[in-house]
Amino acid sequence: MGENKKRMLAGEWYLPDDEELQAASERRAELCAAYNAADTAPAAERRRILGELVGELGEGVTIRPPFRCDFGTHLSIGAHTFINFGAVFLDAAPITIGRNGQIGPNVQLLTPTHELDAERRRAGWEKAVPLTLGDNVWLGGGVIVCPGVTIGSDTVVGAGSVVVGDLPAGVLAVGNPARVVREL
Secondary structure: OOHHHHHHHOOOOEOOOOHHHHHHHHHHHHHHHHHHHOOOOOHHHHHHHHHHHOOEEOOOOEEOOOEEEOOOOOEEEOOOOEEOOOEEEEOOOOEEEOOOOEEOOOOEEEOEEEOOOHHHHHHOOEEEOOEEEOOOOEEOOOOEEOOOOEEOOOOEEOOOOEEOOOEOOOEEEEOOOOEEEEEO
């Protein structure tokens, strides 16, 4: 394993344009393209492609194409989770989704972050911070979940919300930034 991949997986600053990470990205691009093109293929074929793309794929997971991710191998999706059209999961760090999740259309789960220092940002430095969704989380359409966030089980996040900090279990959160409006 190369130095940049080690640094990426350790949550340290790394340069994403090295050969090893580019090869992993090309693999992902091919598998995403195959999956997105297989929209009308038999369920077994779609599942086979997802099995190659996603690191851990629970039983009964549904992902409606188009679907995009950074690597795929850093995704863990729990059983019976439903992911609607247009999902973008940037998994430079692990993204863990619990069982029975409901992910609305055009949801973005983002683990990468970039340097605030302009010189280092121009040089391409970035790092990634894991993101976790508990069991039975529902993210409404267009929700954006930022790097490092954990959302507790049974929580609902309203459509269009931007989640910049952790949310506890069993609450309804809405807005930009998302804030808890009540317990469920």
